[in-house]
Amino acid sequence: MRKKVVAGIDIGGMNTRIGLVDQSGEVLTDSNIATSQYPASEEFVSAIYNSIELLLKNPDMPLSELIGIGIGAPCANYHTGCIENAANLPWKYVPLTSMLGVYFPDIPVKVTNDANAVAIAEMIYGDAKNLKDFVVITLGTGLGSGIVANGELIYGHDGFAGEVGHITAVPDGRHCNCGRRGCLETYVSARGIIRTVFELLAVSTKDSVLRNSSFNELTSKDIHAAALNSDAIALEAFRITGEILGRSLADVVSFTSPSVIFIFGGLAEAKDMILAPAKENMEKYLLDCYKNKVQVKPSALGNKDAGIAGGAALIWRDFV
């Protein structure tokens, strides 16, 4: 019997990762294409098709049957199957599931935004298997979120629910790429913590290795490395980031009262440097009826393959 596999696809601004995923969430084989090298979406979809066909022919793979394709992408609409107005992708509007469906007419093709895909992966493969009410916060360049209530992902009437990165954390605060001000992701994200470091470098007189990097050079990994080395500015930047995250998580709880909030992505690797102040401040700002009930913890999914496995989970969830 041929082994059933799902093609999981993780579309990012730089790279698009494509893998074949089994029912346990394991990525059996994968490859990579450079998103930005395809200014025409038709060519991009054609390249995805070619990658999947190549992966299926991988001699190291058991004989496989492709049973579906699941995709996580920024600004992707589960209801319509389209990517719409994604700031970091080269195309304004891509009817992705119908375009890929031309190549794969006999199997389901589904797309959702990348944070929702991670939430579904957490539900299928991760630590949310028995949870009906939880939230996933993804900390990447921006801040994404997937909200699950009553055991179902919340898509909203238009397919765009769950933009917690764009709730107002600080009224009239930092300018956001979305054109508004004070959005949570301008503080809590890889780019947000860099901005916080630069604010601290301006305000403080403390010595710091981070004074040697330009804004464009500095990465959140550099800040993490400096913090591990007890750099005072880096540690303070993580503390502030966690504090603002925690304060906003108190608001998140007031909406859907999740039992667990999972934190996923690069910044979450700093673990308690960010999670400890986040938990402390969430508790501080929680309404009494929610106190000491909500767990905040790192996602159980490995960062490396979670995007691919998350996309695939969109299909596998129908087989659970």
Added chain:
Amino acid sequence: MRKKVVAGIDIGGMNTRIGLVDQSGEVLTDSNIATSQYPASEEFVSAIYNSIELLLKNPDMPLSELIGIGIGAPCANYHTGCIENAANLPWKYVPLTSMLGVYFPDIPVKVTNDANAVAIAEMIYGDAKNLKDFVVITLGTGLGSGIVANGELIYGHDGFAGEVGHITAVPDGRHCNCGRRGCLETYVSARGIIRTVFELLAVSTKDSVLRNSSFNELTSKDIHAAALNSDAIALEAFRITGEILGRSLADVVSFTSPSVIFIFGGLAEAKDMILAPAKENMEKYLLDCYKNKVQVKPSALGNKDAGIAGGAALIWRDFV
């Protein structure tokens, strides 16, 4: 054949209203008991029982069969059937559904918080009949909310979801009864608009009829009456209240992306005095992908009977 009726109960700090409700949401007969006159919850439950029995014997009523009891109450937990730590009720903890179940062992008894009951009523009898994703905001002494997503009310893991009145509207803002600061309901509620009027009376030199009332005397109805009479302070208070509501509604949309936000309760009677600035500011602060999609409108439920009908809707929804 006997007419099927549900007993709908609306528990408030001052009064508890009890009615018999048919499947269309019409309150056929109702009565009233003074909540605060029952310091012992056992006596309160006994009084509810007596009221229901009396209503059923009302000679003006058709011969009726009581098929269930549905209750809306502050701080009520749908999962446990209990009222827990309601600030404006005389009892700390009441296992209401099991206590009433002793009197009515053969029919379902359900309770939820008052704003959730209104949301279900809107779904069963009101303008949300065909909506899968909507939010109800109730403006009374405080601000309550009921959130429906994927066609289901969101209760959260602990039964306490939907406390939009306690999201932080203004960091380090007004003190709230909950012990925290800047909660939305300290600005947007009957009590909130009174506080705003007093702030304006302090800041402004404008003449106003509202300068003749003490804080304890002034009601939101007085402010509405003054606004209808073009009182500058009253009009400005409504504008500010709507503005803060609108800004927070933009955050509400970022969570569950509802197609409609219904505004219910006394303050909503001021209609466009509060709804126009609310809509304008919501649109101003919405993320682009949500703009011009979300309706903000008054609830279709009459204020008078919505509490009773809302409680009853908890039972009727299982018969739709």
